[in-house]
Amino acid sequence: MLEPFVDPLPSTEPIHPISTYNGMPFYHVSMRQCRQKLHRDLPPTTIWGYNGLYPGPTFRVSRYEPIIVLWTNELPCQHILPIDTTVHGAEEDKPEVRTVVHLHGGVTPDLSDGYPEAWFTNNFEIVGPYFRTKLYEYPNQQPATTLWYHDHAMGITRLNIYAGLAGFYIIHDQEEQLLPLPKGSYDIPLLIQDRSFDSSGALFYPSQPDPPIPSINPSVVPDFFGKVNLVNGKIWPYLNVEPRRYRFRILNGANARFYRLSLSNAQPFYQVGTDQGLLPYTVKVDKLLLAPAERADIIIDFSHEAGNEIVMRNDAMSPFPQGDPPDPTSDGLVMKFRVNKPLSNLDESHIPKKLSYVPKLVPKPFYTERKLLLNTRPDSVKRNIHLLDDRFWSEPITENPSLWTTEIWSFINMTGATHPIHLHLVRFQILDRQSFDQDVYEKNGKVVTTGPKIRPETNEAGWKDTVRANPAEITRIIMVFGPYTGLYVWHCHILEHEDYEMMRPYIVIR
The missing domain is CATH 2.60.40.420 (Cupredoxins -  blue copper proteins)
Incomplete structure (x- = not known):
């Protein structure tokens, strides 16, 4: 260890x-x-x-x-x-x-x-x-x-x-520069990823799933979770900080691991931005959930923590949300903040309430709405193939929005896992999530909802490019396709799913 x-x-x-x-x-x-x-x-x-x-x-x-x-x-x-x-x-x-x-x-x-x-x-x-x-x-x-x-x-x-x-x-x-957010050396990117190593210190990535596939070696695995977390390329690092506010741009760059981050002193995060920029208002969160590829722009206020040490922890299950909780001594640890540096100058930053104007996209009857299934099929050796709308990559393109049109995409998740769905080119807004009866859908292909439409969390209220589509839920997003035409892709950002068919091309036409 x-x-x-x-x-x-x-x-x-x-x-x-x-x-x-x-x-x-x-x-x-x-x-x-x-x-x-x-x-x-x-x-x-x-x-x-x-x-x-x-x-x-x-x-x-x-x-x-x-x-x-x-x-x-x-x-x-x-x-x-x-x-x-x-x-x-x-x-x-x-x-x-x-x-x-x-x-x-x-x-x-x-x-x-x-x-x-x-x-x-x-x-x-x-x-x-x-x-x-x-x-x-x-x-x-x-x-x-x-x-x-x-x-x-x-x-x-x-x-x-x-x-x-x-x-x-x-x-x-x-606009960002005029806000009183921490700047310069107090604006720090954090790339969080999980990895495993063999006894020689080499990167370990499995050549077989569990149970193994004797007829195919190496074989793709359904997902992979490393035993340790790295931040900016170091395993469980520490950061010496001053008693002041810091801005951290957090990126979940893991293959499949979700992170639900919190601080050991129960201090909150103040989230000011998401995947595609500033939120309309600062959102206070005690725990920060990030799927692979999601980003969160946050402020941590160390002003009253001089002399303290604070650990950033993770308690998200793997796979998410139905898997096992992390070990608090290994994959449950992320990094440590040591508030041990003297204040070098007056902290003139503060946490603004209002951040940016985010125009709300409103559904209209004439918008194209695509109902898109997230599902699995077994392959010839009974490995799960994760699919988008039950189609393989090589099948004909079925999503072909016209330039500058607005569309609503509804992801109907029939699997047991949350899938982070990413669209290239466009930014979007999350409209809502709604539970449905999976058994009814499996029997006759009909979507029977079982609960009300739930608006996105307040820290998802800005522009996004990756959305968490939860199991047994319909997740709706809305976006305008532009400013370019051409060939792009959309896919799950669990990389093992993406590589094994959970990716589809789409084309923006003029």
């Missing part, structure tokens, strides 16, 4: 442009295999990192200032984790190591979105019917928010992200 809270929290490395391209700042990021020390008592671990860093360097950009990024694959030809070649997109005729970068939550043209089949190798070989350039343009037209970039290669996303291919992408704007 590794000792917790012996390593300081790493600061995420900033990245800066190296030149300009067509008048826009130009960045170059290389994916490389490196060795990095993830805990004081572990030998250096082989990881894959953007610019050789795990997590990758942090972009901080300004709204209305587009940038260009050249993504380069310099990884070896052999993967460091087990690949199931029966998974669609990862067959034996494909190179083992393939990457493509998706800016999660980014409003980008489709050629810069990171389509899963637009992967390239370390020789920039591009295979398949969808050609995508490795030179991406990010328009940065959206309001201030915390995004992240990560790998999205077809059939091996779960492995590439687990190996380390993830980083922050933060957009700033004038």
Whole structure:
């Protein structure tokens, strides 16, 4: 057992442009295999990192200032984790190591979105019917928010992200800057992920589910939960803080683990933002639930905690919500705050009540409403295949909204797990959740509701790009499709589900 809270929290490395391209700042990021020390008592671990860093360097950009990024694959030809070649997109005729970068939550043209089949190798070989350039343009037209970039290669996303291919992408704007929120060194991104290690300190990812599949080796697993939590690439780190307010941009970057975060002194979080930017009002929460890919922009006030030590804990079940609770001595620990630094200057920040205007999208009778099933089927060896609307990736596209139309998507979850559903390109609002009778649906395909429509939690009241669709519930979201046409995807962000068919293409047409 590794000792917790012996390593300081790493600061995420900033990245800066190296030149300009067509008048826009130009960045170059290389994916490389490196060795990095993830805990004081572990030998250096082989990881894959953007610019050789795990997590990758942090972009901080300004709204209305587009940038260009050249993504380069310099990884070896052999993967460091087990690949199931029966998974669609990862067959034996494909190179083992393939990457493509998706800016999660980014409003980008489709050629810069990171389509899963637009992967390239370390020789920039591009295979398949969808050609995508490795030179991406990010328009940065959206309001201030915390995004992240990560790998999205077809059939091996779960492995590439687990190996380390993830980083922050933060957009700033004038509205955010004028708010009295903590700034500069008091504005800290936190990437939370779970991992396991073997006795040599190498990343461990299982090659078989439980029970194992003798006829397929390696085999995809239904989900995976690591034994320890890392924050910014360190296992259970600590952060020395001053007795003042801090802003933390928290990202759940885990493959499948949900986090329900709280502080050991029962102090609340003050949430000011969600996936796609500022909330309309600050929301006080005692516990913060985040599914994979969700973000929360929070303030913790240490003003009256001088000399104290506060542990951030996790008590979310795995799988969520029907699984086992975490061990409070391992996966129930996240990090520690030590309020042991002197106040360097007067804390002029405060926690504003009002944050931003968020116009409410209201359903209208003429809006297209799509009823979309979340379900499973057994494969030939009785592994569960998680599906969207009972369709595989390769089936014809069925979601084809027109540019600038508003649609309502209703996710009818027939499975026993909560699925974080993510749509590329668009931001949306959660309308409501409503329970239904699963037995009736299984018998005759009819949706019979069993309770009232429940509005989203107050800290979900802003713009979102990932929504928790709970079991035996209908989750409704509303969004406007734009500003680009083209080919995008929607999927579950439990990466094991996404890789094994719980992802579908959709197209925005003119």
